Amino acid sequence: MGTSYEKDVVAWANEQAALLRAGKFSALDIEHIAEEIEDVGKSQQRELASRMAVLLAHLLKWQCQPERRGASWQTTLQIQRAAIVRRLNKTPSLKPMLVDDDWISDMWGDARQQAATEMQIGVALLPESCPWTMEQAIDPEFFPQ
Template sequence: MSTQDLYDTDFYAWANRQAALLRSGQLEQADITLIAEEIESMGKSELRELENRLTVLFLHLLKWRFQPSRRSRSWELTIKEQRRRLRRHLAHNPSLQHRLEQAREDAYGDAILEAASETGLAEDGFPAQCPFTPEQTLDDQWWPS
């Protein structure tokens, strides 16, 4: 079975085979092109994780701010959890700091759509730009009023 066929039909086996080839120094047999693509993909998944966590956090911060009468322990715990996970994710991937502002913008736009869907409020009822500073976003003591 060719490397491409194995990649297409059994990724797990392909990955283990490539790892074994790299460890044994058999670089000429390793599929360097696909390995590089997979490494890049792994990096992109770390950025997506950052954006997803920010989206969930912004969604709940928006609900907290714009629906104070519906605040719940569940929302509070989700906000706390996402803050913890975001801090940990950034600590494990410090180079994501330079992508944080763009990730915040992208995530906030997604959060507005989700907040509008979940709350029934109009999209334009939320601020067009993220009203939460990066510091507020990760501060366990800060809550939107």
């Protein structure tokens, strides 16, 4: 044992798990373990934000380009909504993010940029703030007109 965190994080993680299981707590790399545990939560938050940005970008395209609506967009909306609901059910502590104005604003900026790029229009042509609640966005029956 003794792989450094910086050299090989996977080998390090396996060693740390073995030390934990063996009850060798004094040999643990506590600081890096704490960082990794925090990163797990951040990873879940990033996944939710990424999926919401994709979902909102597609809702924007749905609303702004009705002539291009099709099965592909509908499938993307369904897949993202299902994945978001699964993530929220598995990690209920993420639910408050759906009503956090700062988080929504950051994620909306990503969605706007993505939609503008995909629609080949200026981002200024899209709403500055999200016109829908996150509850509406993840509702499988919701399609903006």
